[in-house]
Amino acid sequence: MIRAENLTKRYGDTTVVQDLSFTVHPGTVTGFLGPNGAGKSTTLRMLLGLDTPTRGHATIDGRPYAAHRAPLTHVGALLEARSLHPGRSALGHLTALAHTHGIPRSRVDKVLALTGLTHVADQRVKGFSLGMGQRLGIAAALLGDPSTVVLDEPVNGLDPEGVLWIRTLLTRLAAEGRTVLVSSHLMSEMALTADHLIVIGKGRLLADTTVEELVRNHGGTTVKVVTPDPTRLRALLPHADITEDSPDTLLIAGPDAREIGETAAAHGLPLHELTPQEASLEQAFMALTHDTVEYQGAAA
Helix, strand or coil, rough: EEEEEEEEEEEEEEEEEEEEEEEEEECCCCCCCCCCCCCCHHHHHCCCCCCCCEEEEEECCCCHHHHCCHHHHEEECCCCCCCCCCCCHHHHHHHHHHHHHHHHHHHHHHHHHHHCCCHCCCEEEEHHHHHHHHHHHHHHCCCCCCCCEEECCCCCCCCCCHHHHHHHHHHHHCCCCCEEEECCCCCCHHHHHEEEEEEEECCCCEEEEEEHHHHHHHHHEEEEEECCCHHHHHHCCCCCCCEECCEEEEEEEEHHHHHHHHHHHHHCCCCCCEEEEECHHHHHHHHHHHHHHCCCCCCC
């Protein structure tokens, strides 16, 4: 179990994380989400003892990370996949880590096989692709067979097969009763993988909830409307949020399907389709974090 209590981190006059409290429970995949600059990386570093909180504290299985005598056997973490010696082989890198904790060679071989790196185990990592580097970082995180796994953007650089592999791996780790915390910008993957979500913005907690609840509370619904006269329908719904999906198809947020249908019927406007659609996790996330986004692009 991971527990953060009133975590605060300041750098001079800048507060990066502010009174952040949450608990990550075993047996679930918990997504850790937030816009760029939200304080996710700083929070993860405080959880793992790499940064000292200005105030508050974090524990893993009841202890600060540094208080575990053999931390690799309690917590496996991937924060920066390429933070390793480029001249070492994958086997050499994992073997060196294993020696620090008395982990047997058989476990090194097992995580190499688990991450699909057995055939490149003797190659120097400086020649690895981004995806191969990610796999090696995950192998290192799993080396001590830890009860807690913390991964920052684990699918970065992976091909579709690798993304599916990560998704399956995370689900299996949680099913084994482990605590799994995953930071990611890919909302589509979080929607498929995460059981629970912790969302932060500008260093503060915005939501601690399930995927379903977040979508229900912040995503709203849109209505897909197909009509031969979309311009006229726009004029009849001046207060709706309307986007064009194709020349004759509109996605309308605000009025529900009944109101749209009755408005069109009252003005003799034919509709070829009127379909309510539940919002995606991405839409709900964008709505929730809109006011905390550090950089916002202008419409083209």
